[in-house]
Amino acid sequence: MWRVIRRRHGAQAEIAGEAAAAAAVVVPPAEPDLEAAAFFDVDNTMMRGASIYHFARGLATRGMFDTGDLFKFAIGQAAFRLRGSENPEHIAVARETALAFVAGAKVDDVVRLGEEIYDEVMADRIWAGTRSLAQSHLDRGQRVWLVTATPVELARVIAQRLGLTGALGTVAETSEGVYTGRLVGDLLHGPAKAEAVRALARREGLDLTRCTAYSDSSNDLPMLSLVGNPVAINPDSELREHAKKHDWPIKDFRTGRKATLTALPIAAGLGAVAGGVAAGIALRRLYRDR
Numbered sequence: 001m002w003r004v005i006r007r008r009h010g011a012q013a014e015i016a017g018e019a020a021a022a023a024a025v026v027v028p029p030a031e032p033d034l035e036a037a038a039f040f041d042v043d044n045t046m047m048r049g050a051s052i053y054h055f056a057r058g059l060a061t062r063g064m065f066d067t068g069d070l071f072k073f074a075i076g077q078a079a080f081r082l083r084g085s086e087n088p089e090h091i092a093v094a095r096e097t098a099l100a101f102v103a104g105a106k107v108d109d110v111v112r113l114g115e116e117i118y119d120e121v122m123a124d125r126i127w128a129g130t131r132s133l134a135q136s137h138l139d140r141g142q143r144v145w146l147v148t149a150t151p152v153e154l155a156r157v158i159a160q161r162l163g164l165t166g167a168l169g170t171v172a173e174t175s176e177g178v179y180t181g182r183l184v185g186d187l188l189h190g191p192a193k194a195e196a197v198r199a200l201a202r203r204e205g206l207d208l209t210r211c212t213a214y215s216d217s218s219n220d221l222p223m224l225s226l227v228g229n230p231v232a233i234n235p236d237s238e239l240r241e242h243a244k245k246h247d248w249p250i251k252d253f254r255t256g257r258k259a260t261l262t263a264l265p266i267a268a269g270l271g272a273v274a275g276g277v278a279a280g281i282a283l284r285r286l287y288r289d290r
Contacts, residue, residue: 041233054117
């Protein structure tokens, strides 16, 4: 009798499985749209705060530098932000200083640390709203790139963790898998971002009039103005004003907006510089102590 019951249940389970499969709604994959793409800034657009600062925090938890080091190299960067707008010359000096400190570091080690620190520190700081926008482009068969002044190795880690196509970032010169401490060209900031997007569009056959770009900063106006669909995300005051004037979409995913609008431009900028320098200090110490 129990054998009969088990056979009956097995048959019913099989029938239920077949019925469920037949009733399943299968969403076909999106047709590739190879002429359109989306470009996302990272700091305060895709992620709360500065990615290089979060990277430095992760290094700090590993005991690779102390607050004295951070203060020593950050004190000279007090003028990094002026009226909430980034000063490209100050950023360039600070980033190149940080890159000088990683001279001799292995690229593979930086990538490994970036992966670990993303999972520990950065993953929870991704704006859900911005991530959803990126996914909507992927769902339409479009490619999605991050475009950031952050070192390209760290930018690639973020893009990979988010399932995006890739990343454009500041390129540090390497020789045989080791950083030389020099930049290749300029910092990927302001007009350089637009040039990178333009070059990628030529290489990939993109129609920039059909592309979309997202940023929080007026410094990215060259990139935003390059595409047919610019969008302001968590914008600073200058970008907000420009977006309103030109009828660009504005999306703000921040909470406590008044405090955020006042504090983030300065705090994030200082954090980026201090974080970049601290990361350099930490990596230099890591290799010195080996």
